Amino acid sequence: MRANDTKGIIVGSRFPSPIPAMAKFFVNGEAVDFRGPADTPLLWVLRDNLSLTGTKFGCGMALCGACTVHLDGEPTRACVTPVSAIEGKRVVTIEGVANTSQARVARAVQAAWIDKDVVQCGYCQSGQVMAAVALLRKNAAPSDGDIDSAMSGNICRCGTYQRVREAIKSAAATLKKA
Numbered sequence: 001m002r003a004n005d006t007k008g009i010i011v012g013s014r015f016p017s018p019i020p021a022m023a024k025f026f027v028n029g030e031a032v033d034f035r036g037p038a039d040t041p042l043l044w045v046l047r048d049n050l051s052l053t054g055t056k057f058g059c060g061m062a063l064c065g066a067c068t069v070h071l072d073g074e075p076t077r078a079c080v081t082p083v084s085a086i087e088g089k090r091v092v093t094i095e096g097v098a099n100t101s102q103a104r105v106a107r108a109v110q111a112a113w114i115d116k117d118v119v120q121c122g123y124c125q126s127g128q129v130m131a132a133v134a135l136l137r138k139n140a141a142p143s144d145g146d147i148d149s150a151m152s153g154n155i156c157r158c159g160t161y162q163r164v165r166e167a168i169k170s171a172a173a174t175l176k177k178a
Contacts, residue, residue, distance in 0.1 A: 023083040027052070028096025038084035042076075043067045045083055046093060054094035054126045058155070065154030068127035069093050070102070075134040077153075094126035097133060105136045105175060112171040120158035128154050132168050141172055 021038035024031065027050060034045055046052045046069070055078055058066030062077035069078045070092040078091075097106040109132045112118075119125050128151070135142055135150035142150070147165050156164070 021084065023087050025086045025088060026090045028093060029100065034083050039082045041079055042081040042083055042086060042091065043078035046078060052093050052095050056123060056126060058124070065127040065131060066124050068130040068154065070097070070130060070134060075131050094130060097130065102133055102137060106133050108171040108174045109133050109136065109167070112167040112174065116163050116167040116170060118160050118163040118167050120160050124154060124156045128156065128164055132171070135168065136172055136175065140175060142168065
């Protein structure tokens with residue numbers, strides 16, 4: 001069930017539960033009231049209940065980074081984050097990152113991704129962009145080591161790591177000029 005009204009979005013889980021739980025949180029600035037099992041992964045609430053499909057399922061074990069979102073500004077793996085852990089918190093997805101306080105950094109990263117032709121198949125890119133935005137918000141001039149450390153949990157099967165690094169450096173340079 002999905003209903004838009006002045007109170008936000010009320011969603012029900014696709015997973016039946018004998019003990020319904022409720023979690024209230026925000027996604028891309030909009031209040032969400034979730035009713036369903038407390039252990040439902042945030043990833044499935046985003047994709048199945050809110051139709052925000054930019055956040056991808058990759059491994060289901062927080063190893064690949066395809067499901068990276070920002071939880072109160074920190075990069076977080078949505079595939080292993082239960083809704084019970086996000087009560088009252090703010091979630092930002094790839095769909096909303098350019099419309100938040102992170103907009104300036106997000107736009108610079110997205111422009112650099114295009115300029116450096118980072119995307120190959122594209123499956124991992126939403127997680128890569130979310131991790132890069134989080135890095136540049138904390139570190140305006142990251143070294144190669146900083147980039148490697150921040151991006152180490154994001155797997156790209158196409159091997160675009162060098163272009164990712166170049167794009168992050170390019171976005172950092174753009175942000176420094178502005």
